Amino acid sequence: MPPAKKSAAPKAAATTTPEIDAARHRAVVAVGAEDFLAERVVTAVLAAARADDPTIERRDVDLASESGLGDLVEACSPNLFGDAAVVVARGAESADDRMVAALLEAAETGEVRVVVLHPGGVKGRKIVDLLAAGGFVVAPCEKAKGRAVDDFVARELHAAKRKATPEAVEALRVAIGDDLRSLSAACAQLVSDVQDDPLTPESVAVYYDGVADVPGYLVSDAVLGGRAVEVLRRTRWALANDAGAGPALSAAVAGGVRGLARVASAPRGASEADVAREAGVPPFKVRTLREQAGRWHPAALAAALVEIAKADAAVKGRSVTGRSMSDEGLDRDQGTYVLESTLLRAVRNRSR
The missing domain is CATH 1.20.272.10 (Zinc Finger, Delta Prime; domain 3)
Incomplete structure (x- = not known):
């Protein structure tokens, strides 16, 4: 009887707030093409670590570089002073078996927190499955669409203790598009410069009508x-x-x-x-x-x-x-x- 195939890690549900769950874990793999969400995952893990120990440093590693393996091993190793760290490993789609083994070992020993960044897609998907099977939490960082974008805008404003009418959110998306980084910046500026609460389509039009890309x-x-x-x-x-x-x-x-x-x-x-x-x-x-x-x-x-x-x-x-x-x-x-x-x-x- 042939051996059963090893099942892939279950696909995490799409979200525009992957950092909320990721912050609680010591080993995370952020998967998806939305760099903005991946950056938030890194920021959240780093903030959670520094809440426990303000001296924790961030160590960045590019797994796609020629020195990737050596840099990874060095970053995951404690230094002479015993300082803890958050290791941010990019280019996971190019990682080889030795790099995956080093990441799994780092997660198992728990001496450092590790965030691995994978751009999504087919290339290197096996690596995500191996990391997930080894204890890494998958943080989905896919491009947002449709209602998820509206929810993202609402949460950005809620975090600033502000609201917007549905028409204002629609006007903002028409003017800016669905790029989360741009929408986040727009929300921050509107909150800073506009006193109306909730924000209205007129508030949005004053600042952003037709200026999604400012020539x-x-x-x-x-x-x-x-x-x-x-x-x-x-x-x-x-x-x-x-x-x-x-x-x-x-x-x-x-x-x-x-x-x-x-x-x-x-x-x-x-x-x-x-x-x-x-x-x-x-x-x-x-x-x-x-x-x-x-x-x-x-x-x-x-x-x-x-x-x-x-x-x-x-x-x-x-x-x-x-x-x-x-x-x-x-x-x-x-x-x-x-x-x-x-x-x-x-x-x-x-x-x-």
Whole structure:
């Protein structure tokens, strides 16, 4: 009689709150393509561990790297000082048998907490089954759909002690889409900036109507039009959706200011077609740009061109002093601060 086949681990039910259950366990495998939920699982496990011992450190390992096995063994081993840790192992779909054995041993000894991240799909699914059979708790991190997205928004607001009407939730999804990271950022900003409770479709429309992906030209238009609140709101929303969007935003604003400067310097009698050709803008925008140029002091326009060039360098990690570029490196938050303050200063000084 042939041996019975080993059954696969039961598939965990889909959820948008996998971190709630995962936080209680010392060995977790987060499975699914939703990186945002997987990050929350890691954060929850780390927070639970530090609630017991504030000195616990996080150790990250890439199982897909050439040194993955050695890095994993080292991360799961206690150091000379006996410090505990939470080991976060990415790339589980590329793990080999030795790595799986090391993970199972770490879970069994219990000297460290382990969170394994698997992107879902067919590749490496056997690894998930082996880990689950060895005591790992499966945290489903799949892309949310339909009603699950509405429930996610409701929970995000409930956590902030706020509510939203069903129509407001629908308006938010229409404007933002179903990306959980973007929806979470939108909820946080609405809670911070809107006093209405419950939130209404009008509340959502004020901030997010049609700005699911904020193009750089919208930030540029807000700068040229002198709308400071809109500049800050659109810039922060774009960066909340894509933390690396800074260079694209600075380039868009720089292009807009250069176009405005060309329009402002065009001869008074030049036709809209000639001005459009010289400024590199569509003819239909010339009239608007001429009106905007009339509200900019020439010196403020020239200063804005210089300052935005410096801000562009800042969001790329470089600091500019005077005419020279220093070797000082800026992190992303510092670059973002320089960009925001530069744009707001340009708007504030445009008529001076």
